[in-house]
Every structure is written in C-alpha cells, then in structure tokens.
Amino acid sequence: MKRFRLTALVWALGLIVPLSSVMAQDASPDDAAIAEEAFVYGFPMVMNYGVMYEYFIDTSSDQYKCPFNExxxxxxxxxxxxxxxxxxxxxxxxSFFCADLRAEPVVFAVPEIEKDRYFSVQLVDFYTFNFGYVGSRATGNGGGKYMIAGPNWKGVKPDGIDQVFYCETDFATAIIRTQLFNPADLENVKQVQKGYQLIPLSTYLGEKAPEPAPPIKWPKINKELAAKDPFGYLAFLLTVCPPVGPAEIEIPMRARFAKIGIEAGKSFPCCELTTAQEAAHKQGVEKGLAAIKQKTSHIGTTVNGWSILDITNDREAYHGDWMARAAIAMAGIYANDSVEAVYPITRSDVDGSPLDGSQNKYTITFPAGQFPPVKAFWSVTMYDGKTQLLINNPIDRYLINSPMLSDLKKNTDGSLTIYIQKDSPGKEKESNWLPAPDGPIYLAMRLYWPKTDPPSILPLGKGTWKPPGIVKAD
Structure with missing residues (x-):
C-alpha cells in the first residue's frame, strides 16, 4: 500500500493545473474566487480526514490505530x-480516540496521575478547532470523568461528570500526550495509559443504548485521490459538520460554495463541467494553495530567527479567518493552543540564512540558567525540511529535551550547547548532538505549559525570555 503523506498531499493539490488557465464566457466571474475560498476553508478538514481515515477507518493502513469509540x-x-x-x-x-457522537455522547475518564508527570488530552473537531482540554494544566492530575457531546445533543450534565465538552461536529478526535521521563519510565507510562477509558453515555448511566447511527460509506483518500477531487471530499465532510449552533454563521458561505456545486452530501461535480468551469475551479485551487503557503511563511513573530505562533485554535479566535486556520494546519496540524504549549519553529539561522545540513554545521546555546521557562518540559526536535517528518539517523535521536539534561555536557560557564549537524561532532560532544538531515532542516521547539510570570515567553514575541538563535559552527 502506498503510504499516505500529508505533506505530499499538500504538494499534490498544488500541481493540478497551470495558473495560466483562462476562463471562457460560460463560467461565472465568481467561480474562481468561490473555488479559492472553498479550497482554503476545506484545506484543514481534508488534511484531518486523511489522518482520520488512516488512523480509525482503513484497517489495512500501517498507520491504523483502532475503531471509533475505543x-x-x-x-x-x-x-x-x-x-x-x-x-x-x-x-x-x-494515546488516541475518535468518538462518533451521532447517536449519543461519550464519557472519557482519566486516572489520578503523579503530580510531576505532565499529561494533556486535546479535543479536536472536524474543523480542526481545539474545543476542550483535560490535563495537568487544564484540570489537574487528580483524575476525573468528562463528557463529549455532539452538535445535536440537548441534555444536561449527568451526575458524576466533572465537565461537558460540546463538539460542533459529529466526530471528535482526542490527542492524548503522556510525559515520558526516560526509556526506563516506559512501563510507568503504560500503566497511566491503561487508565484512559471511553464509554457511551448510556453505559455510564446504566441505561438502554439508543438506536445506532446509520453507517457511513467513507470515501478512500490518498494523495492522488485528494489531488483529483478536493471539492468532492469537502462536500462529503460537510455532512458531518452540520451548520448548527456556532456553525450557523457558515450558512451564507456554504450557499456560495453551492453556486459551484459544493453541497453537503452531493457528488461533486453534480454534472459535467464545461472546460471554462473546470479551469475556474482549478485556478481557484492553485491560488488558494499559493495563498496558504504565503501565509504560512509569514505567520507568527520572528525572534532570533524563530517564528513564534500565538495560537488559539477555535472558532471565536479565528472569527472567520479561514486562511489563518489553513496556515496553522500546513505549519503543523493539531497544534496546541499557546496556553498549553508554545511552538517556536524555524528553517533559518539567526542571520536569516536557510538551514541546510548538507552545507553547514550549526549550534544553539542556552546561557546558564536560561532554559525555556515552563511548568512541564521543553524540547528541540529535528525534522526533514522537505517533508517535516522525523529523520533516520545513526543514534536514533530525534530531539533533545529537558528530561535529558542530566546526560548532557555543560560548558565551563554553565551554558548548554546543542550541536546540529548530519555527522557526529565527535565522541566527546555526541551527548549533545541533534542529528540533522543531509539537506534542508526544519526545527521545532516545544514548550509545554509555558510559565506566565517572568521570565516567560508570553506574551509571544514580547516575553522576557527569548529562544536563542541558531548559528553556523566554526
């Protein structure tokens, strides 16, 4: 089976037609503009469906995790x-689950976890909005029971439920992170994970289960299919994203989409398109993808070469700015809100030159006593600059993080230097080596549960702590 890569999907969608396509007289002047708007709006949703299909639907995928509601x-x-x-x-x-909320809500339980171990449960809807958090920062480590309800549920919070999270879409994904202190700690993490439980509301209440929701015929997705039919996937996905509650604001926009044939539950195109209509739609796709790439390259505040994003990934924060939502998805889908984690990212050194492991060696140095100020932990992770995926390397090290500090060598002044290069810096420095690809580099810091009191990276771009820049090694 060909492995579905979201990065490849992004590029494939951009290579459908040349920009020089010219609309003929029988295409509406608005067709290309509507197509561009629809592509930008649907971009994160199609990405999300690609992940969901591999994780929870396609049992033949080597990325498959489990069925819904497990x-x-x-x-x-x-x-x-x-x-x-x-x-x-x-x-x-x-840990993961994808909840089907159509028939009834689900109840999610977390165990009591030792106070020093960070964990978080990030709840994401089909729009890719973060609609709720459970975890060390949000609810504490004392354990609890939480309910997730879909857009059409009208009940009240049952006894024994600590909090109800309302999801705007019929399906909700949970991304659960449990801190691992070191390799020997893995068995302890497994014990924590056993305490993550998900059951239907009817089971929790001891009542008869409602009639199950009708089965859905999930369309297969891979990069080739998505490239061929991005609007067909959007039309399908709108069926599980009903315009009710807060989503009612989208009704006029979806009416515009319908003008070019994108309607919930209907095939796209509904009938044979003229050459001019096809050209208009393809032109909109290309312009939309180019605009997302442009936005992604300029989001955030640049500090010492790092781009720092201020993310509150929900409907209210975006306020209809679907381009911003698409750019966040392209930069790194399922990003946490900044109150949960901050992600400085970079492709450049402190002087603005592109990072390239085939051409240069680099270092990043944290002055003594100036590690990232967090309540949980921090890390610096290496990715291939072309794919934004982790890279194979001879020591199987993909990051350096704060739990590793006791194994790292400090400089005589107490500072810490990390060596960023494709080849070993030598045995005496290898403990501090972060292997790089033989080509473009993409680096991401993760600052979990950032402190709010000085020194702090918050407010982003103006905080009293700033990530040190990456410099070329001598």
Missing amino acids: VYNTARVYTPADTSVVTPNSDTPY
Missing part, C-alpha cells in the same frame, strides 16, 4: 516510521 495507546514515542501527521511530537507516547 482508546488506542501508543506505548512508544514517534519515529520516522510515523508519517500520517507532519511535525509529529516525539516527546510523549500518544
């Missing part, structure tokens, strides 16, 4: 073999 625990950290999600976190073993 919890899957990954009792390891991510490696280069994990390719469904770009810029994956390799700090924490993941």
Whole structure:
C-alpha cells in the first residue's frame, strides 16, 4: 500500500493545473474566487480526514490505530516510521480516540496521575478547532470523568461528570500526550495509559443504548485521490459538520460554495463541467494553495530567527479567518493552543540564512540558567525540511529535551550547547548532538505549559525570555 503523506498531499493539490488557465464566457466571474475560498476553508478538514481515515477507518493502513469509540495507546514515542501527521511530537507516547457522537455522547475518564508527570488530552473537531482540554494544566492530575457531546445533543450534565465538552461536529478526535521521563519510565507510562477509558453515555448511566447511527460509506483518500477531487471530499465532510449552533454563521458561505456545486452530501461535480468551469475551479485551487503557503511563511513573530505562533485554535479566535486556520494546519496540524504549549519553529539561522545540513554545521546555546521557562518540559526536535517528518539517523535521536539534561555536557560557564549537524561532532560532544538531515532542516521547539510570570515567553514575541538563535559552527 502506498503510504499516505500529508505533506505530499499538500504538494499534490498544488500541481493540478497551470495558473495560466483562462476562463471562457460560460463560467461565472465568481467561480474562481468561490473555488479559492472553498479550497482554503476545506484545506484543514481534508488534511484531518486523511489522518482520520488512516488512523480509525482503513484497517489495512500501517498507520491504523483502532475503531471509533475505543482508546488506542501508543506505548512508544514517534519515529520516522510515523508519517500520517507532519511535525509529529516525539516527546510523549500518544494515546488516541475518535468518538462518533451521532447517536449519543461519550464519557472519557482519566486516572489520578503523579503530580510531576505532565499529561494533556486535546479535543479536536472536524474543523480542526481545539474545543476542550483535560490535563495537568487544564484540570489537574487528580483524575476525573468528562463528557463529549455532539452538535445535536440537548441534555444536561449527568451526575458524576466533572465537565461537558460540546463538539460542533459529529466526530471528535482526542490527542492524548503522556510525559515520558526516560526509556526506563516506559512501563510507568503504560500503566497511566491503561487508565484512559471511553464509554457511551448510556453505559455510564446504566441505561438502554439508543438506536445506532446509520453507517457511513467513507470515501478512500490518498494523495492522488485528494489531488483529483478536493471539492468532492469537502462536500462529503460537510455532512458531518452540520451548520448548527456556532456553525450557523457558515450558512451564507456554504450557499456560495453551492453556486459551484459544493453541497453537503452531493457528488461533486453534480454534472459535467464545461472546460471554462473546470479551469475556474482549478485556478481557484492553485491560488488558494499559493495563498496558504504565503501565509504560512509569514505567520507568527520572528525572534532570533524563530517564528513564534500565538495560537488559539477555535472558532471565536479565528472569527472567520479561514486562511489563518489553513496556515496553522500546513505549519503543523493539531497544534496546541499557546496556553498549553508554545511552538517556536524555524528553517533559518539567526542571520536569516536557510538551514541546510548538507552545507553547514550549526549550534544553539542556552546561557546558564536560561532554559525555556515552563511548568512541564521543553524540547528541540529535528525534522526533514522537505517533508517535516522525523529523520533516520545513526543514534536514533530525534530531539533533545529537558528530561535529558542530566546526560548532557555543560560548558565551563554553565551554558548548554546543542550541536546540529548530519555527522557526529565527535565522541566527546555526541551527548549533545541533534542529528540533522543531509539537506534542508526544519526545527521545532516545544514548550509545554509555558510559565506566565517572568521570565516567560508570553506574551509571544514580547516575553522576557527569548529562544536563542541558531548559528553556523566554526
């Protein structure tokens, strides 16, 4: 089976037709503009569906996790073999579930966890909005029971439920991160993961289950199919994203999409398109993808060469700015809100030159006592600059993080230097080596549960702590 790569999907969608396509008289002047708007709006949703299809639907996929309404625990950290999600976190073993909320809500339970171990449960809807958090920062480590309800549920919070999270879409994904202190700690993480439980509301209440929701015929997706029919996938996905509640604001926009044949549950195109209509749609796709790339390259505030994104990934924060949502998805889908984690990212050194492991060696130095100010932990992770995936390397090291500090060598002044290069810096420095690809480099810091009191990276771009720049090694 060909492995579905979201980065490849991004590029494939951009290579459908030349920009020089010219619309003929029988195409509406608005067709290309509507197509561009629809592509930008649907971009994160199609990416999300690609992940969901591999993780929870396609049992033949080597990325498959589990069926809907079950919890899957990954009792390891991510490696280069994990390719469904770009810029994956390799700090924490993941757990996942995808809840089908059509028939009834689900109840999610977390165990009591020792106070020093960070964990988080990030709840994401089909729009890719973060609609809720459970975890060390949000709810504490004392354990609890939480309910996730879909857009059409009208009940009240049951007894014994600590909090109800309302999801705007019929399906909700949970991304669960459990901190791993070191390799010997993996068995402890497995015990924590066993405490993550998901059951239907009827089971929790001891009542008869409602009639199950009708089965869905999930369309197969891969990069070739998505490139051929991005609007067909959007029309399908709108069926599980009903315009009710807060989503009612989208009704006029979806009416515009219908003008070019994108309607929930209907085939796209509904009938044979003229050459001019096809050209208009393809032109809109290309312009939309180019605009997303342009936005992605300029989002955030640049500090010492690092781009720092201020993310609140929900409907209210975006306020209809679908381009911003698409850019966040392209930069790293499923990004946490900044209150949960901050992600300085870079492709450049402190002087603005592109990072390239085939041409240069680099270092990043944290002055003594000036490590990232967090309540949980921090890391610096290496990715291939072309794919934004983890890279194979001779020591199987994909990041350097704060739990590793006791194994790293400090400089005589107490500072810490990390060596960023494709070849070993020598045995005496290898403990501090972060292997780089033989080509473009993409680096991401992760600052989990950033402190709010000085020194702090918050407010982003103006905080009293700033990430040190990456410099070329002598």
